[in-house]
Structure formats: C-alpha cells, structure tokens
Amino acid sequence: EHRLRYAGMFEVSYSSFIKFNKHLDIPFSDIDVAWLKRYEKWMKEQNLSVSTISTRIRHLRAVFNLAITEHSIKSDCYPFHSYKVSKLNKQTAKRALNKQDILKVMQYKGTSPMECLAIDIFIFSYLNAGINFIDIAKLKYSNIIENHLTYNREKTKKLISIPLQAEAMEIIAKYKNMKSPYLFPVLSPFHKTEIQIANRLHKVLAKVNKHLKEIGEKLELPIPLTTYVARHSYATVLKRAGVSTAIISESLGHSSEKITQVYLDSFDNEQISNAMKNLL
Known part of the structure; x- marks a missing residue:
C-alpha cells in the first residue's frame, strides 16, 4: 500500500518481539494472554511509553487478525478476546490543552x-x-x-x-x-x-x-x-x-x-x- 512509515513501525515492533522472545519460531497458540502480559511487563521495564507499548501490541494483533482472515489459524487461539489493548490506551497521558x-x-x-x-x-x-x-x-x-x-x-x-x-x-x-x-x-x-x-x-x-x-x-x-x-x-x-x-x-x-x-x-x-x- 506504499505506507512506508507504517511499514517501518511494524519493522520496529518485529525487532522488539525478537528481542523479547529471542526468536519467533513459535506457533500462534504460544502467544496467549500470559505471554502478552509478560511482554507488556518487559516493555514497561524498558521504560517505554504507554503509547509505544500499545502500538507494539496492536501490531501483533494485526498479524493475528490477518492470520485468521487467511485461515492460517483458528479464532480459538486468538488472545485478544481476553487481553484488551484498549486498557493500555486508558493509561495514555493527557494530550489536550484547554x-x-x-x-x-x-x-x-x-x-x-x-x-x-x-x-x-x-x-x-x-x-x-x-x-x-x-x-x-x-x-x-x-x-x-x-x-x-x-x-x-x-x-x-x-x-x-x-x-x-x-x-x-x-x-x-x-x-x-x-x-x-x-x-x-x-x-x-x-x-x-x-x-x-x-x-x-x-x-x-x-x-x-x-x-x-x-x-x-x-x-x-x-x-x-x-x-x-x-x-x-x-x-x-x-x-x-x-x-x-x-x-x-x-x-x-x-x-x-x-x-x-x-x-x-x-x-x-x-x-x-x-x-x-x-x-x-
């Protein structure tokens, strides 16, 4: 789609997943709610902002959504029914002026x-x-x-x-x-x-x-x-x-x-x- 910046952000997220998990040679089912919570905790320990953490996890969710659309996985291993990315957004610092x-x-x-x-x-x-x-x-x-x-x-x-x-x-x-x-x-x-x-x-x-x-x-x-x-x-x-x-x-x-x-x-x-x- 020629969205170069967007693609670049996914590359950054990909590097983050590799750094956290050492590799991505794992089945989708391994990335469950517990895995996501560990990843979230790890990112917080890196002093990353809430918006960055939210972005990384949303990128992972996008891959899951694509995998389901392409029938590569079944929806029963989709962790985002229980793990809500929206809860991270609620923690985002105020960004508006009066x-x-x-x-x-x-x-x-x-x-x-x-x-x-x-x-x-x-x-x-x-x-x-x-x-x-x-x-x-x-x-x-x-x-x-x-x-x-x-x-x-x-x-x-x-x-x-x-x-x-x-x-x-x-x-x-x-x-x-x-x-x-x-x-x-x-x-x-x-x-x-x-x-x-x-x-x-x-x-x-x-x-x-x-x-x-x-x-x-x-x-x-x-x-x-x-x-x-x-x-x-x-x-x-x-x-x-x-x-x-x-x-x-x-x-x-x-x-x-x-x-x-x-x-x-x-x-x-x-x-x-x-x-x-x-x-x-």
Missing part, C-alpha cells in the same frame, strides 16, 4: 523561521479539524476548493472537507511560493520518490516537534507540546463547548470509531462550519 493554553501558543512570536513554521503548523492543525502533520505537508493549492480545505486523509483515505477560517488563510498566504505547488515549505518538487518524501517528512516532523516542545516549556504548558496535541485539543475544545461527538468524529475523519462512522457521513459542511465557530 482554550486558554491554545491561545497562549497562538500569541507566541517565533524567534526563528523554524520556530515560526512549528507554531504555524500547530495553529493550522488546530484550526482545521486536527489535520495531522503528514496531511499538512502534502497539501497543495488544488486542495483549496470554494474556501474549504478538501483532501483525502493519508491514514484512512477518507475525504475531509473543512471550512477555512481567516486565520488559516493568513498562514497559507504567509508561505505562498510560486515555485512550489505545496501550501507549506516542507515538501518541494525535488521530493519525487516515496522514500524521499517519507525521509523528508520524518526529518521535518522531528524538528517541528523539537521546537514545539521548547516553546511549550517557555510557556509553562501543562503537557509537552507536539503537533498531535493540536488534534487532541481541537476535539477537546469543541467537546467542552457542547459540540456533538458525532460531528467531531466526522470532522476528524476517524476510522477507529467505525460504528459511529456508519451514520456520520450524513453530516454536511454547514454543521461542521457552525461547530468550528467555537474554536476561537
């Missing part, structure tokens, strides 16, 4: 071009339904249609259409470059192959998050500032403003809330536009 802290970030004046870019990407994400960094980096002028930002989310391929607010348009205008089709100076026509694009995105995201973390420390924010905090904050601010969870899910383009998504497609842009008036 509106007051968001405004602090928006009012911060960057002291270098990279710091300014980091702030602008964070604000642009917050103002545009928590659009993630990879989707921001790949946005082109052709994604602006009738004052809406319209794009297919990289992760889920879901079509997203968000009304562009004046503050977001100002950020776009700031980075306008006639030599590049991209809205932001992350990718350029130089980056042609999937590998070049993936490497560039990885490098710039690391820089952006490094600057955001430093800015967050200067502003004495309660949590480390990253691009992902913008997405969580967008959803949390709207939720606290009384906006329907269903409309928030629609604007975020979630695929994990599959049951909700069955009836979310009926929400139109006007409802999302009205909901987003609560952001500022």
Whole structure:
C-alpha cells in the first residue's frame, strides 16, 4: 500500500518481539494472554511509553487478525478476546490543552523561521479539524476548493472537507511560493520518490516537534507540546463547548470509531462550519 512509515513501525515492533522472545519460531497458540502480559511487563521495564507499548501490541494483533482472515489459524487461539489493548490506551497521558493554553501558543512570536513554521503548523492543525502533520505537508493549492480545505486523509483515505477560517488563510498566504505547488515549505518538487518524501517528512516532523516542545516549556504548558496535541485539543475544545461527538468524529475523519462512522457521513459542511465557530 506504499505506507512506508507504517511499514517501518511494524519493522520496529518485529525487532522488539525478537528481542523479547529471542526468536519467533513459535506457533500462534504460544502467544496467549500470559505471554502478552509478560511482554507488556518487559516493555514497561524498558521504560517505554504507554503509547509505544500499545502500538507494539496492536501490531501483533494485526498479524493475528490477518492470520485468521487467511485461515492460517483458528479464532480459538486468538488472545485478544481476553487481553484488551484498549486498557493500555486508558493509561495514555493527557494530550489536550484547554482554550486558554491554545491561545497562549497562538500569541507566541517565533524567534526563528523554524520556530515560526512549528507554531504555524500547530495553529493550522488546530484550526482545521486536527489535520495531522503528514496531511499538512502534502497539501497543495488544488486542495483549496470554494474556501474549504478538501483532501483525502493519508491514514484512512477518507475525504475531509473543512471550512477555512481567516486565520488559516493568513498562514497559507504567509508561505505562498510560486515555485512550489505545496501550501507549506516542507515538501518541494525535488521530493519525487516515496522514500524521499517519507525521509523528508520524518526529518521535518522531528524538528517541528523539537521546537514545539521548547516553546511549550517557555510557556509553562501543562503537557509537552507536539503537533498531535493540536488534534487532541481541537476535539477537546469543541467537546467542552457542547459540540456533538458525532460531528467531531466526522470532522476528524476517524476510522477507529467505525460504528459511529456508519451514520456520520450524513453530516454536511454547514454543521461542521457552525461547530468550528467555537474554536476561537
């Protein structure tokens, strides 16, 4: 599927399984609830974050799901009926800021071009339904249609259409470059192959998050500032403003809330536009 970063994450998980178990020359049935609990405990002893532990185990679950789909194993040796990955997610540290802290970030004046870019990407994400960094980096002028930002989310391929607010348009205008089709100076026509694009995105995201973390420390924010905090904050601010969870899910383009998504497609842009008036 050419999801190079995603594939890379699976390679990291694979190495982790090998390091823990010494080899993977074992039947699926050996990976039971007890095995998973030992693996979870081992990862905690490595001082890995809850989100990393959750990701590794979800990758293992994905392999089990594929094995069942391909009839390589029977569902009776599926350990994830009893071992719930969701319990790990509940332990994840808070990733959202309140509106007051968001405004602090928006009012911060960057002291270098990279710091300014980091702030602008964070604000642009917050103002545009928590659009993630990879989707921001790949946005082109052709994604602006009738004052809406319209794009297919990289992760889920879901079509997203968000009304562009004046503050977001100002950020776009700031980075306008006639030599590049991209809205932001992350990718350029130089980056042609999937590998070049993936490497560039990885490098710039690391820089952006490094600057955001430093800015967050200067502003004495309660949590480390990253691009992902913008997405969580967008959803949390709207939720606290009384906006329907269903409309928030629609604007975020979630695929994990599959049951909700069955009836979310009926929400139109006007409802999302009205909901987003609560952001500022």
